[in-house]
Amino acid sequence: MKKFLINKKVKAKGYKNNEYDAVIIGAGIGGLTCGCYLAKAGLKVLIVEQHHKAGGYCTSFKRKGFTFDATTHYLGSFRENGPLRKVYDELELENKVNIIRFDPSNVIISTDHKIHIWTNLDATIFEFQENFKHEAENIEKFFKFICNSEFAALYIKLKNKTFKDLLDEYFKDEQLKGVLGVFLGNISLPSSRASALASVVLYKEFVLDGGYYPKGGMQTFSDAFVERFKELGGEIMFRKKAEKIMVENHSVKGIVIDNDNFIPSKIVISNCDVSNTFFQLIGKEHLPANFTRKINNLEISPSNFIVYLGLNKNYSNILENRCSWWCSFNNSYDLKKLVSDLDRKDKPYSDDFIFCAFPSSHDLSLAPPDNEIVILIIPAKMTDNSFWKDSRNYLADNLIKKVENFIPNLSRSIVAKDTASPLTLSRYTSNKKGASYGWASTVSQIDRNTMPLTTFIEGLYLSGHWTTQGTGQGGVSSVAYCGRNVAKQIIKSFKP
Numbered sequence: 481m482k483k484f485l486i487n488k489k490v491k492a493k494g495y496k497n498n499e500y501d502a503v504i505i506g507a508g509i510g511g512l513t514c515g516c517y518l519a520k521a522g523l524k525v526l527i528v529e530q531h532h533k534a535g536g537y538c539t540s541f542k543r544k545g546f547t548f549d550a551t552t553h554y555l556g557s558f559r560e561n562g563p564l565r566k567v568y569d570e571l572e573l574e575n576k577v578n579i580i581r582f583d584p585s586n587v588i589i590s591t592d593h594k595i596h597i598w599t600n601l602d603a604t605i606f607e608f609q610e611n612f613k614h615e616a617e618n619i620e621k622f623f624k625f626i627c628n629s630e631f632a633a634l635y636i637k638l639k640n641k642t643f644k645d646l647l648d649e650y651f652k653d654e655q656l657k658g659v660l661g662v663f664l665g666n667i668s669l670p671s672s673r674a675s676a677l678a679s680v681v682l683y684k685e686f687v688l689d690g691g692y693y694p695k696g697g698m699q700t701f702s703d704a705f706v707e708r709f710k711e712l713g714g715e716i717m718f719r720k721k722a723e724k725i726m727v728e729n730h731s732v733k734g735i736v737i738d739n740d741n742f743i744p745s746k747i748v749i750s751n752c753d754v755s756n757t758f759f760q761l762i763g764k765e766h767l768p769a770n771f772t773r774k775i776n777n778l779e780i781s782p783s784n785f786i787v788y789l790g791l792n793k794n795y796s797n798i799l800e801n802r803c804s805w806w807c808s809f810n811n812s813y814d815l816k817k818l819v820s821d822l823d824r825k826d827k828p829y830s831d832d833f834i835f836c837a838f839p840s841s842h843d844l845s846l847a848p849p850d851n852e853i854v855i856l857i858i859p860a861k862m863t864d865n866s867f868w869k870d871s872r873n874y875l876a877d878n879l880i881k882k883v884e885n886f887i888p889n890l891s892r893s894i895v896a897k898d899t900a901s902p903l904t905l906s907r908y909t910s911n912k913k914g915a916s917y918g919w920a921s922t923v924s925q926i927d928r929n930t931m932p933l934t935t936f937i938e939g940l941y942l943s944g945h946w947t948t949q950g951t952g953q954g955g956v957s958s959v960a961y962c963g964r965n966v967a968k969q970i971i972k973s974f975k976p
Contacts, residue, residue, distance in 0.1 A: 500526050502970065503735050503745040505722045505761070508536025508909075509956050510944035511751030512705035513963030516571050519712035521971045526745070527714065528737055530721040535702030536909050536944075537916070538956055544896040546790035546853055547846040549698040551905070551916065553804055553837040553855065554585065556686035557957035563685065564692075564957035567964055576704035578695040582803050582842045585691025588662055589886060590808035595659065596801065597687060601627060604688065612656045622650045622660075626683050634680055635950070642923060643671040643679035662806050663687045665833060667921050667953060668782040668859045678921035678952020686954050691803065695843055701956075725750070725761040725940065732939040735761075747939045747970060751963070753912045754931060754946040766937065778925060781953070782822055783902035783914035785829050785860040787876045790896030791852040795841075798888065802838035807886055809833070822861045829860035829875065834883055854890070856883060860902055862913035868901040918945030921952030933966050941966050 502518050504511045507529035518525045533539055537551040557564040558579060568574065586597040593611050598604045605623050609616040629637075638646065643664065647657045661671040664679060666686065671679070694701035706716060717737070724736040725748055734744035750757040755775055758767055795802060809832055822828055835857040840847040847853050856879050876899050877891075884890050902914030911918075919925050928950040933942055943966045945953050952958075 498744060500524050500734075500743065500745040501974070502526075502747040502749060503528065503743060504749045504751055504943075505725075505735065505757075506536065506751035506944065507531075507534035507702075507706070507716060507718075508751050508944055508959065509538050509702065509705070510959035510963040510966075511536075511749065512702065512709060513567055513571075513960045514749055514751065514943050514967045515714050515716075515963075516705060516709045516712060517964055517967030518970060519709055519714040520571070521967070521974075523971075523974065525709075525714045526743065527709070527716040528720045528722055528735065528743075529716065529718050530910065531908060532718050533699065533702075534706045534716070534718075535699060537905075538698045538702050540697035540699035543788070543898055544790055545848045546788075546840075546851070546896050547697045547699075548788040548790075548853065548855065548898070549837075549839060550900070550908075551784065551786065551857075552698045552956060553835075553839070553857075554582075554690055555579070555692040555694070555701070555956050556690040556954065557961075558692040559689050562689055562957070563961040567960045570964075571705070571708055573704050573708060576707055577700050579692050580695055580842060582691045582693065584801055584803055586663070586687065586804045586806065587801055588659055588806045588808070592655075593659065597690070599691065601688060608656075608659075611659075612653055615651055615653050615656055618650045619656075623688075626680050627688060629680075631681075631951075634677060638676040638680060640923060641676040643674045643676045646676040646680070647671060662808070662833070665806065665835065665859070666955070667917050669920060669922065673920075673922055675921050675923045675926045675952055677950075678926050678954075681951045682954050685957055693839065693842055695845070697839070697843070697846055722752075722761060724763075725757070727762055727766050727937055727940075730766075730937055732937060747941065747974075749941045749943050749966060749970075751942075751944040752946075753910055753915075754942065755912050756910055757942070757946075762937070762940075768936070771936070778930070779920040779922060780912055780915045781917035781920045782859045782861050783905055783911075784857050784900075784916050785872070785875060785902070786900040787856040787879055788896075788898040788900075789854045789856070789880070789890070789894050790847065791854060791890070791893040792895045793893045794850050794852050795838075795887070802841040805836040805838075805886070807834045807836060807883065809882060809885075822859060825863060828863045828867070829858055831858050831875075831879060831882060834858055834879060836883060836887070851895075852893075854883075854887065856880070862902040862906065865903060868903050872899045872901050917953040917955075919948065919953070926950060926952045933962070933969060941970060 501523040504527045583599040584596040588595045726733040837855040840853040905914035930948040
């Protein structure tokens with residue numbers, strides 16, 4: 481076994497000894513949230529992050545004067561007492577980042593329909609009713625069921641159902657069912673496979689309570705957590721990759737980072753890919769055979785292909801309600817076909833739907849004066865490196881041409897362009913195959929026992945979208961609340 485040097489270079493600054501109470505691997509939102517709560521409770525906490533910035537998928541980067549959000553396009557669950565709002569308030573982040581909201585938050589666009597999701601629920605219901613008058617009564621019942629039901633009631637009713645099962649209970653119109661299934665593009669599953677419980681939670685916490693945006697871009701949101709974490713006494717190391725989680729007698733002893741430096745800790749929280757956590761950082765010699773089989777048999781969510789565009793014109797006088805657009809090109813709203821397309825080796829992506837985000841239409845600071853940002857996203861899967869190296873520019877140009885059906889003269893206005901493939905997302909976040917949402921939110925995989933926060937190794941905890949909380953994956957709000965739950969559990973059982 482490789483012998484590691486014990487704290488030869490790494491020192492716990494400001495403490496009498498070099499042992500931490502908790503070390504967190506990964507400065508995604510789940511890890512940052514967990515770290516803040518632990519530090520606030522008085523624990524000595526270190527976060528180790530391989531990237532030069534915090535946030536995971538909730539980051540931003542700059543090109544030619546434009547600030548692009550890497551993957552996250554807006555925040556959800558920010559209503560009063562909403563899960564993300566609760567974290568925001570409890571960690572006292574209100575003076576560190578300003579949250580705005582756009583209305584509408586989403587628009588579904590096709591040749592047949594243009595349906596808005598407004599911040600006012602009644603306005604949203606009316607919008608659907610105007611497009612599907614014969615289903616008006618059922619539409620109101622459906623949305624009121626989602627918004628007015630407590631989680632316990634939702635769990636009992638939906639835990640063993642798919643979203644298609646739920647839609648079939650309320651509606652007969654197949655096109656309406658297809659339109660309502662469009663938002664499952666957020667978790668890249670068709671309604672026939674997506675957990676009804678996960679889908680309803682997604683609707684309640686992200687679709688109907690969405691459109692929140694941090695002024696300055698998503699990086700400002702993540703940076704606010706970092707600032708608060710440091711204020712609370714936490715330490716964070718960037719450009720430091722965890723090489724090993726040291727385990728002795730089924731108990732964690734700390735981690736090893738680059739240059740073979742051992743950092744002792746009573747507790748380790750992994751906020752990174754679970755497969756990497758157990759197979760590389762811990763090692764199969766510490767794993768029961770049935771657990772190894774379990775991880776290998778779980779289905780992961782797809783990744784994305786993303787095109788970032790900086791434009792030398794502003795579309796405010798040309799396009800209305802530039803928010804988050806779901807553009808359909810075949811009017812079938814067939815997410816089942818979308819997902820099956822991803823399994824093609826010659827075309828591991830689907831462009832029947834293209835998601836378009838317009839962040840600078842709400843935050844002018846993101847682009848130069850009279851300029852604009854458009855971000856295009858489609859689901860995709862990891863394949864051999866050569867495919868994405870050879871095809872990314874061709875695919876980007878094709879997406880731009882298709883979107884010109886809705887955004888006139890887009891290609892003529894581009895002054896900055898970049899792309900991200902599943903390979904890119906995997907490289908920057910270490911998520912397996914660039915998975916965007918951790919495990920796929922199918923009926924059989926959302927149970928909290930599928931990949932719980934606690935593990936069979938004493939002192940090892942999991943956080944982030946590779947854990948399961950019984951509700952599926954819903955983006956930033958769900959991983960933030962996961963980090964909060966992990967911290968509360970550790971604090972409750974912590975022994976100095």
